[in-house]
Amino acid sequence: xxxxxxxxxxxxxxxxxxxxxxxxxxxxxxxxxxxxxxxxxxxxxxxxxxxxxxxxxxxxxxxxxxxxxxxxxxxxxxxxxxxxxxxxxxxxxxxxxxxxxxxxxxxxxxxxxxxxxxxxxxxxxxxxxxxxxxxxxxxxxxxxxxxxxxxxxxxxxxxxxxxxxxxxxxxxxxxxxxxxxxxxxxxxxxxxxxxxxxxxxxxxxxxxxxxxxxxxxxxxxxxxxxxxxxxxxxxxxxxxxxxxxxxxxxxxxxxxxxxxxxxxxxxxxxxxxxxxxxxxxxxxxxxxxxxxxxxxxxxxxxxxxxxxxxxxxxxxxxxxxxxxxxxxxxxxxxxxxxxxxxxxxxxxxxxxxxxxxxxxxxxxxxxxxxxxxxxxxxxxxxxxxxxxxxxxxxxxxxxxxxxxxxxxxxxxxxxxxxxxxxxxxxxxxxxxxxxxxxxxxxxxxxxxxxxxxxxxxxxxxxxxxxxxxxxxxxxxxxxxxxxxxxxxxxxxxxxxxxxxxxxxxx
Amino acid sequence: xxxxxxxxxxxxxxxxxxxxxxxxxxxxxxxxxxxxxxxxxxxxxxxxxxxxxxxxxxxxxxxxxxxxxxxxxxxxxxxxxxxxxxxxxxxxxxxxxxxxxxxxxxxxxxxxxxxxxxxxxxxxxxxxxxxxxxxxxxxxxxxxxxxxx
Numbered sequence: 001x002x003x004x005x006x007x008x009x010x011x012x013x014x015x016x017x018x019x020x021x022x023x024x025x026x027x028x029x030x031x032x033x034x035x036x037x038x039x040x041x042x043x044x045x046x047x048x049x050x051x052x053x054x055x056x057x058x059x060x061x062x063x064x065x066x067x068x069x070x071x072x073x074x075x076x077x078x079x080x081x082x083x084x085x086x087x088x089x090x091x092x093x094x095x096x097x098x099x100x101x102x103x104x105x106x107x108x109x110x111x112x113x114x115x116x117x118x119x120x121x122x123x124x125x126x127x128x129x130x131x132x133x134x135x136x137x138x139x140x141x142x143x144x145x146x147x148x149x150x151x152x153x154x155x156x157x158x159x160x161x162x163x164x165x166x167x168x169x170x171x172x173x174x175x176x177x178x179x180x181x182x183x184x185x186x187x188x189x190x191x192x193x194x195x196x197x198x199x200x201x202x203x204x205x206x207x208x209x210x211x212x213x214x215x216x217x218x219x220x221x222x223x224x225x226x227x228x229x230x231x232x233x234x235x236x237x238x239x240x241x242x243x244x245x246x247x248x249x250x251x252x253x254x255x256x257x258x259x260x261x262x263x264x265x266x267x268x269x270x271x272x273x274x275x276x277x278x279x280x281x282x283x284x285x286x287x288x289x290x291x292x293x294x295x296x297x298x299x300x301x302x303x304x305x306x307x308x309x310x311x312x313x314x315x316x317x318x319x320x321x322x323x324x325x326x327x328x329x330x331x332x333x334x335x336x337x338x339x340x341x342x343x344x345x346x347x348x349x350x351x352x353x354x355x356x357x358x359x360x361x362x363x364x365x366x367x368x369x370x371x372x373x374x375x376x377x378x379x380x381x382x383x384x385x386x387x388x389x390x391x392x393x394x395x396x397x398x399x400x401x402x403x404x405x406x407x408x409x410x411x412x413x414x415x416x417x418x419x420x421x422x423x424x425x426x427x428x429x430x431x432x433x434x435x436x437x438x439x440x441x442x443x444x445x446x447x448x449x450x451x452x453x454x455x456x457x458x459x460x461x462x463x464x465x466x467x468x469x470x471x472x473x474x475x476x477x478x479x480x481x482x483x484x485x486x487x488x489x490x491x492x493x494x495x496x497x498x499x500x501x502x503x504x505x506x
Numbered sequence: 507x508x509x510x511x512x513x514x515x516x517x518x519x520x521x522x523x524x525x526x527x528x529x530x531x532x533x534x535x536x537x538x539x540x541x542x543x544x545x546x547x548x549x550x551x552x553x554x555x556x557x558x559x560x561x562x563x564x565x566x567x568x569x570x571x572x573x574x575x576x577x578x579x580x581x582x583x584x585x586x587x588x589x590x591x592x593x594x595x596x597x598x599x600x601x602x603x604x605x606x607x608x609x610x611x612x613x614x615x616x617x618x619x620x621x622x623x624x625x626x627x628x629x630x631x632x633x634x635x636x637x638x639x640x641x642x643x644x645x646x647x648x649x650x651x652x653x654x655x
């Protein structure tokens with residue numbers, strides 16, 4: 001069968017028309033043929049029945065008087081009916097009394113044997129109509145008439161009908177094809193045009209295109225709705241464009257504002273760096289000169305005050321430097337490369353050597369991974385954490401500081417643990433704030449910027465930093481970093497170095 | 507303040523800084539003759555014998571310029587640029603001695619050919635030590651270029 005579904009609308013419509021008209025014609029012809037067939041049979045039966053009646057009544061006398069030739073003569077009159085192949089008359093006992101057969105037909109052999117009087121009956125057997133009629137006179141059965149007729153006439157007629165029907169069928173098929181081909185454009189054309197428009201819109205993203213308005217039927221309605229939809233989309237498109245433009249403008253404006261603010265801030269920190277440090281240097285310088293040149297002639301109190309002045313200036317100098325450092329880290333561009341934390345930490349420990357002088361300090365350094373980071377920033381963070389640990393373990397006879405790495409839920413966590421004075425978890429959230437200190441300055445010196453700097457560096461690297469501690473039991477600092485790659489650092493030393501050569505972004 | 511034959515030219519606008527620096531230098535007995543310029547223009551005048559310094563021949567033995575960056579009229583980097591652009595002054599070692607260690611200043615300084623960049627420490631002890639080290643190096647250890655001509 002043809003797969004109608006995938007045909008074009010033109011073809012579909014044509015086929016539907018042709019199939020419909022064809023089916024109607026075939027059905028009508030079949031009904032007509034069936035009617036003709038039954039009508040012809042009835043007609044034939046009625047005609048033969050009449051003939052048998054006539055033969056019967058004409059041969060009643062011949063049967064009574066045993067006049068066989070007369071009966072034969074009566075039967076011979078049947079040759080006027082060409083369909084009758086054979087006929088016979090049987091007497092009361094069922095013996096053949098007279099017979100007739102159409103010239104050229106072998107009647108004798110096909111005549112049935114009959115026993116006694118037969119009841120009236122007719123039947124179609126083997127393409128023949130067989131008819132039996134009793135010969136009755138004055139209520140008494142004298143014998144039986146037998147007529148056998150073929151259906152050649154009927155066949156001829158049916159054949160003629162079929163030929164005519166086929167001719168009609170062909171002609172109307174042709175006619176319906178022509179008509180359907182003409183009429184399908186009424187439906188198909190607007191649909192095809194609509195499809196073409198939709199294609200143009202979809203390919204060109206041009207929502208200003210409109211489909212040609214159609215008739216006032218469903219397709220016309222579809223086109224109208226389609227055009228309305230296009231209008232809505234076009235409208236929304238324009239609005240969207242406007243919104244985007246506004247957004248871009250706003251982003252531009254904000255960026256400019258932000259750039260201005262950053263510039264201002266930079267100018268501010270530059271001024272702080274230059275102008276704030278100068279007077280401090282003068283305080284320090286001249287108080288020092290005062291102490292050197294006139295110290296001996298000053299009383300002890302005055303000397304102490306001078307010392308306080310110098311300490312104050314020194315402290316403020318450190319504060320300014322640390323703050324500037326923090327600000328610089330904030331805006332400094334990251335220059336990331338695969339870096340071995342172990343070698344960075346080694347450098348840090350070398351730098352810190354003077355601070356650990358004369359103290360018992362045990363460093364327990366584990367295997368640290370290679371990470372993608374800015375080495376100078378990361379060194380600063382490690383330095384701050386290590387020097388913190390060193391500072392707060394000072395009261396201990398023996399300081400134990402562990403640095404190790406572990407992988408937790410796929411993230412590398414670096415751990416700094418010391419056995420120092422620790423802190424109360426109550427204040428854990430204050431640890432990383434600028435100028436937040438949990439110890440008195442006379443116990444532990446410092447500016448309160450170190451851990452804020454650590455946090456800023458770790459955040460800049462997309463990591464997280466937190467701390468756990470217990471008063472007098474030590475503190476543990478954690479931070480997370482993205483590993484340089486997933487494999488362990490130890491078999492990656494050479495590739496790590498290569499990644500640096502490849503010039504990861506600068 | 508301007509000495510006629512100097513080994514060191516100190517370019518510094520702040521009187522306190524001038525005094526502290528001179529104090530440190532003298533204490534270490536590094537230089538007998540130190541010229542001081544109080545702004546960039548004066549420094550250039552001194553170096554190129556213009557204006558007030560037109561007549562007497564300046565120091566062929568100028569061994570070091572200590573240069574502050576933030577200066578009135580002509581800033582330190584501009585002084586440096588002009589020095590390094592001129593045949594007569596190109597070879598004189600220049601040490602930037604300033605409060606700022608802004609990266610752009612450091613980068614720009616080296617780009618213009620500065621010989622050293624030092625941030626003035628706030629603490630006087632450190633400041634004195636720094637000035638001493640710089641003086642020692644540039645005046646005693648470093649082999650200066652032969653005088654031009």
